[in-house]
Amino acid sequence: MKARAKRPPGDGRQIVTTPPEQTLTEFIIDEQRKVPHATGGFTALVNDLGLACKRIANIVGKGPLVDLVGKSGTINVQGEAQAKLDIVADQILFRTHLRSGTLAAMLSEECEDVRRIPTEYPRGRYLLAFDPLDGSSNIDVDVSVGSIFSVLPDPDEHAEVGPDAFLQPGTRQVCAGYAIYGPTTMLVLSLGHGVHGFTLDREIGEFMLTHPTMRIPDEASEFAINASNSRFWEPAVKRYVDECLAGSSGPRGRDFNMRWVASLVAEAHRILLRGGVFLYPRDDRASARSGRLRLLYEANPIAFLIEQASGRASSGYGPILEVQPESIHQRTGFVFGSRAEVERIESYHRDHNERRYDAPLFGSRGLFRDSA
Ligand code: MN
Ligand code: MN
Numbered sequence: 622m623k624a625r626a627k628r629p630p631g632d633g634r635q636i637v638t639t640p641p642e643q644t645l646t647e648f649i650i651d652e653q654r655k656v657p658h659a660t661g662g663f664t665a666l667v668n669d670l671g672l673a674c675k676r677i678a679n680i681v682g683k684g685p686l687v688d689l690v691g692k693s694g695t696i697n698v699q700g701e702a703q704a705k706l707d708i709v710a711d712q713i714l715f716r717t718h719l720r721s722g723t724l725a726a727m728l729s730e731e732c733e734d735v736r737r738i739p740t741e742y743p744r745g746r747y748l749l750a751f752d753p754l755d756g757s758s759n760i761d762v763d764v765s766v767g768s769i770f771s772v773l774p775d776p777d778e779h780a781e782v783g784p785d786a787f788l789q790p791g792t793r794q795v796c797a798g799y800a801i802y803g804p805t806t807m808l809v810l811s812l813g814h815g816v817h818g819f820t821l822d823r824e825i826g827e828f829m830l831t832h833p834t835m836r837i838p839d840e841a842s843e844f845a846i847n848a849s850n851s852r853f854w855e856p857a858v859k860r861y862v863d864e865c866l867a868g869s870s871g872p873r874g875r876d877f878n879m880r881w882v883a884s885l886v887a888e889a890h891r892i893l894l895r896g897g898v899f900l901y902p903r904d905d906r907a908s909a910r911s912g913r914l915r916l917l918y919e920a921n922p923i924a925f926l927i928e929q930a931s932g933r934a935s936s937g938y939g940p941i942l943e944v945q946p947e948s949i950h951q952r953t954g955f956v957f958g959s960r961a962e963v964e965r966i967e968s969y970h971r972d973h974n975e976r977r978y979d980a981p982l983f984g985s986r987g988l989f990r991d992s993a
Contacts, residue, residue, distance in 0.1 A: 756884025767886025791921035791942035843897035898958035
C-alpha cells in the first residue's frame with residue numbers, strides 16, 4: 622500500500638486573519654465609560670489629537686513633493702533653527718483644537734508664550750502641551766519623527782490661563798502620548814490605564830488598535846546614549862556605560878548593544894516595544910547643566926507612558942513625574958526604560974553624589990575616559 626503523501630503545511634486549510642476592529646474613537650468611548658461622571662469632552666479631545674496627527678502624517682509623508690523641506694530661516698524660543706515642518710505641525714495642532722471646547726490653553730515647543738483659546742470659542746477643562754514635531758532635524762534624511770502631547774487639567778476654570786497653570790507635576794497628567802511618523806504612522810497613548818498603540822489605516826483614515834496594553838520588559842540589553850558627549854558626563858553615567866561596554870567580561874556579565882536615533886519619539890517607541898534604556902542625562906556643558914529635553918512636553922508625557930508600561934522614568938536622581946516644574950520651557954536630564962536598568966542608574970547617582978568615578982575597569986585606556 623502506498624504511503625499517503627504528506628500534506629504540505631497549510632495546504633487545504635484556509636488561513637483567516639481578522640483585521641484589527643477597534644478604532645481609536647471606539648476605544649476612547651469604552652475608556653470614558655469606565656470613568657464616573659465623564660462628560661464626553663475627553664472623547665472629543667482625543668479625537669482632535671488623532672485628527673491633528675493624521676494631518677501632520679499626511680504632510681510629513683509628502684517630503685520633498687511639497688515645498689516644506691528644510692529650514693524656515695527662523696529661530697524658536699529654545700534658540701534652535703526651526704524646520705518649516707516644525708511651524709506647520711505647530712499650526713496644525715493649534716488649529717485642530719480651537720473649536721471643540723475641550724481646551725483652555727496650549728503650550729508648544731515652538732511658541733514662547735502660552736496660547737489661550739480665543740474668546741470666540743468655548744473654553745474647555747483641559748490644558749494641552751506639545752512638541753509638534755520631535756526629531757525634526759532628522760526629517761531631511763527620512764528618519765522617523767513624531768509629535769508628543771501631554772494633557773493636564775485646568776487648575777482654575779475661572780481665572781485667566783497663564784503659564785503658571787501648566788506648572789503641574791507629571792503625575793497630574795490625565796492623558797499623554799505620541800504619534801510616530803515612520804514606515805507606518807502610529808498613535809501611542811495612555812489615559813492612566815495602561816499604554817495602547819494604534820496604527821493608522823490610511824485607506825479608511827482611522828487609527829486601529831493594534832498594540833493593546835504595551836509592557837516594557839524589566840531587564841534590558843540595549844542602551845541608547847549620545848556617546849559624543851561622554852567627556853561631559855557625570856561619574857554615575859560614565860560608570861553605567863563603561864559597565865555596559867565591558868559586556869560579558871565586566872561586572873554585568875553579559876553583552877549589551879548600543880542604539881542612538883537622536884529622536885526621542887523613535888527611542889521611546891523602540892523601548893516600549895522591546896525594552897532597553899535611554900539616557901539623555903544632564904552633563905557639564907553649559908547648554909546641558911540642567912539637561913536638554915523639555916520637561917513639560919517631552920519628558921513628562923514620555924515618562925507617563927513608560928511608567929504606565931511598567932518601566933521607570935527618572936531624572937537620574939528620582940522620578941520625573943514628581944518634579945515640580947518652575948517654568949514652561951524648563952529642561953531636565955532624562956533616563957527611562959526597563960525598570961531594573963533605570964534603578965541601577967539611580968543607585969549609581971546616589972553612590973557617586975560626592976565621590977568621583979575613577980573608571981577602575983579601564984583606567985586611562987577607557988573608551989569614555991575623562992578628557993585630560
Ligand atoms: Mn523634541
Ligand atoms: Mn520639536
